[in-house]
Amino acid sequence: MKIKSFDQLSSLELDTLREIGNIGTGNAATALGELLGKDVGITLPEVRIMGYNEAIDWIGGPEIVTAGVLVGMGNQMSGVMLSVQKLEFINLVLDAMLGVQVSDYSELDEMHRSALIEVGNILISTFINALSGLSDIAVSLTVPAFAVDMQGAILAVPMAMYGGTSDYLMSIGGNFVCENKQVPCNLLLSPDVRSLNFLLAKLGVAE
Secondary structure (H helix, E strand, C coil), X not given: CCCCCHHHCCXXXXXXXXXXXXXXXXXXXXXXXXXXXXXXEECCCEEEEEEHHHHHHHCCCXXXXXXXXXXXXXXXXXXXXXXXXXXXXHHHHHHXXXXXXXXXXXXXXXXXHHHHHHHHHHHHHHHHHHHHHHHCCCEEECCCEEEEEXXXXXXXXXXXXXXXXXXXXXXXEEEEEECCEEEEEEEEEEECHHHHHHHHHHHCCCC
């Protein structure tokens, strides 16, 4: 039976999506470590299916300013994926790649943004590659977009694009661990319902 919305997912389907989240973030941590030249691990991520408003509250609230890298998905899976980059994460990246840190998002220049886009794109690409490999689904990705804004405004993009068919998303939260310091990691995956049904069928768990 095909589902019409995320809230119709069975416990088996939810557990399968959570396992994809765990594998994808583990691979993303490995890729981040290779890029930064550091040992990077990740705490056990929490993977939840949430409505947009709930997800915004979960990552800090709609009026909290943050940075985000947004990538669109195409081919056999349609939707968007967002890497939320809080200041602790930004400084981990900038310190390793450029030898600098910032105290506020307003200090980010073009070189900083370019580095953050590269890292966000690698995290998302690695996650999607893991999903694609597990499910044998071909997924193409758009050129990443970068924004600094209130979290409610950043998440308004996937809401506007897919809110008509998918008002839920997969919210993945944990901490990267680098040099005994924990740095927040948030990834938000929002496939449309057609893609979700196709994914579950390919994984053999659609009921």
